[in-house]
């Protein structure tokens with residue numbers, strides 16, 4: 001197979017675009033998709049400071065690398081979770097990624113904040129840890145963005161993540177989630193703007209990009225992981241994509257164009273947010289969910305019992 | 319014979335016959351967009367031929383936690 005642009009041997013075949021590229025032309029394609037996402041959704045204005053959430057996985061690292069190459073003012077944020085056999089390796093991996101690229105790295109340590117994930121897991125007594133962990137990470141991202149004065153918070157969600165989530169929300173006809181899903185959520189209520197500049201690129205495309213750019217794979221996955229999120233939905237959508245190349249991006253873009261607005265009118269307005277009495281993060285209650293979890297962990301350490309700290313945890317994966 | 323290393327599982331498989339990458343993917347039950355087929359620093363598309371004695375890595379593209 002030859003590269004469509006330059007006729008050199010192709011290394012990446014893209015059935016959904018009915019084409020194949022050599023590495024250099026594939027990088028142009030990849031950058032073009034990211035630039036288009038940023039422009040179509042006004043994700044980043046010139047001069048804005050972007051905080052990129054770095055988990056250590058290929059998607060978040062590919063995103064930081066590409067935004068930096070596009071000339072954005074990028075800072076990385078890693079949430080260190082204190083999980084034995086996994087967190088130290090992830091942090092070392094991310095440091096080794098950021099340093100040579102000149103990407104400043106902020107590290108938020110949850111153990112230093114009274115929320116080491118193994119302790120949270122113990123305190124939850126069998127309830128889903130990934131949901132609590134996700135909550136703690138989002139809380140840390142929002143807080144770091146707010147306190148660091150960042151305009152934008154970027155995550156490495158790709159087309160497969162986004163279509164699988166959309167499919168899950170559609171199966172439930174969840175008007176509130178459907179009205180709110182998208183690659184760019186405006187800043188509001190004390191939260192920075194949230195963007196997903198890789199949403200037009202598939203998991204395969206970001207994997208090819210990471211490999212060809214020499215971005216290493218993470219070595220030590222979390223021991224609590226039950227596999228990637230929405231794996232079943234991703235497989236179904238992959239089957240659809242195989243018989244109808246381009247189906248995933250159409251499903252998602254057409255939802256943004258024709259579907260989302262309709263759900264906004266039925267979803268109603270979300271409850272008003274006020275600052276958490278303990279940490280200042282926006283919440284619908286007096287204290288936020290993460291402060292509730294911290295209280296549970298502290299109580300468990302002290303041998304006390306606390307009820308409702310884990311309210312509202314749903315099944316969720318990393 | 320060709321040698322295949324599966325990632326992230328780390329399993330090593332051998333196949334008596336070389337052949338195309340497409341044939342290898344069929345044997346492994348994988349789609350061309352669900353794995354990377356890696357030889358050295360190069361990615362191989364389905365139409366490429368594997369030579370006897372070669373080792374390739376077949377890496378799943380799915381992210382894990």
Ligand code: SF4
Nearest residue numbers: 130133222225318383
């Ligand atoms: S799998 Fe991910 S979300 Fe779940 S506990 Fe581990 S790091 Fe947290």
Ligand SMILES: [Zn+2]
Nearest residue numbers: 003006022025
């Ligand atoms: Zn080319």
Ligand SMILES: [Zn+2]
Nearest residue numbers: 276279288291
């Ligand atoms: Zn709080």
